[in-house]
Amino acid sequence: MKKNLSLITALLLTAPLFADNLSDAFSNGKIKGEIKSIYSNSNFLGKSTSDDIATIGGSLGYKTADFYGFSAGATFQASHVISDDNNNNVFSSDLDASGAVLSEAYLEYKLSNTSIKAGRQYIYTPLVSTAIDGKSSESLLKDSFEAYLLTNNDIPNTTIVAGYVDKYQAKTSNDSDTADFEEFEDGAYTLYIKNNSIENLELQAQYLNIDAINSNQDISNLYFQADYKIGLHTISAQYLSSKDESKGSDFEDGELYGLKASGALGIGKLGYIVAFNSSTKDGDVNLGAGAGTSDTAFTAMPVNGGGVPTRAxxxxxxxxxIIPIxxxxxxxxxxxxxxxxxxGDVSAVGAMAIYPFYKNFLLKINYEHVEIENTIVPAGIEDGNTDVTRVYLSYNF
Structure with a gap:
């Protein structure tokens, strides 16, 4: 009884301090957000008419300060289609959404070099990734995961992430609305490791296993990447193998190799990038989960992504x-x-301009032209060439 009374007394004495600390955790939290507008025009695969769409929206996020190792966060996203001519449904899974969604709502606990994060959250790894700003996957709305992630940094210069993904929220519902969180098959498990022990060398490895609702449609992926810095240059190599059982035994295996060099040209602020990918199996390469994985291949295009180089x-x-002017x-x-x-063969040319014209304001203009050798197109269309124009205007706060 005395022990119980002592415990109750201790709780009563510390209750005001507990309340004050909890209040501080919320009052010292951080708010961040973005207001964004995107206009895009595309005649994807040579459609007889081009689709175009103009949207406005953004995001508002809040994360509490630390409270005995605990913190919580939430991000609210909203989108509104100002005008659209989407007869060919080119933007149905990308920009055509009016509505709002709570894309992040998580609880995180940190103890020493380990953290556990549970709930709706954005994830950025090679095989499990939310849409990435500045890449082809960027849109007005981000996709999100309901997941449980354990991150550990006990090993020097090493980050280990183990995770389970339960649900997924796409960018849109494919029906002019924001998407809901849906069951992600029967769940997915992943293990990601990043190491910087060797000077100028960064190594990454990841394994992903997706348990499909139908057992004969399971997907598994293995990824490796190495980035080595030599002065102002970075030399990178990547390898990805995948098994997508839904493709059948003859086409379920995919394999991708890649090399990339990037850096400064030594003339003013000029820069360059050269990348090569080769797929060697009979099946297409599965890139993993989330819109951001479309940018994983080194040769992913800035507008149309990495679908072409991942073909068998x-x-x-x-x-x-890169030319700064x-x-x-x-x-x-x-x-x-x-x-x-x-x-068949596919060629592409493109250009982009990025202009931070005022504090926290950014304007980006992208244009890409793609020509394909073999296209099945409707009667009356001469080719399957694709032209895409995209304009981004954003304000971050």
Missing amino acids: NTDTLVGGI LDVTTVGYAGYSWSDGGL
């Missing part, structure tokens, strides 16, 4: 040059894919 038995070469960063690029099947 395909070689892809991409090169780009006053306050505007301009990037010109070109790419070519060689393949004997399906779409």
Whole structure:
């Protein structure tokens, strides 16, 4: 009884301090957000008419300060279609959404070098990734995961992430609305490791296993990446293997190799990037879970992503040059894919301009032209060439 009374007395004495600390955790929390507008026009795969869409929206996020190792966060996203001509449904899974969604709502606990994060959250790893700003997967709304992640940094210069993904929220519902969180098959398990023990060398490895509702449609992925810095240059290599059992035994295995070099040209602030990918198996390469994985392949295009280089038995070469002009960063690029099947050879050229015209304001303009060798197009259409224009205007706070 005395022990119980002592415990009750201790709780009563510390209750005011507990309340004050909890109040501080909320009052010292951080708010961040973005207001964004996107306009895009595309005649994807040579449609007779181009689709165009204009949207406005953004996000508002809040994260509490630490409270005995605990913190909580939430991010609210909203989108509104100002105008659209989406007869070909080109933007149905990307920008065509009006509505709002709570994309992050998580609780995180940190103890020493270990943290546990549970709930709705954005994830950025090679095989499990939310849409990435500045990449082809970028949109007005981000996709999100309901997941449980354990992160540990006990090993020097090493980050280990073990996770389980339970649900997934896409960018849109494919029916002009924001998407709900849906069951992610029967769940997915992943293990990700990043190491920087060797000077100038960063190593990454990840394994992902998706348990499909139908057992004969399971997916598994294995990924490796190495980045080595030499002065102002970075040399990178990647390897990805996948098994997608839904494709059947003859086409379920995919394999991708990649090399990339990027850095400064030594003339003013000029920069460059050269990348090569080769897929060597009979099946297409599965990139994993989430919109951001479409940017994992080194030769993923800035607008159309990495679908082309992940086709079976395909070689892809991409090169780009970065040219700063006053306050505007301009990037010109070109790419070519060689393949004997399906779409055949695919070529692309594009340009982008990035202009931070005022504090926290950013304007980006992207244009990409793609030509494909073999296209099945409706009667009356001469080719399957694709032209995409995209304009981003954003304010971060």
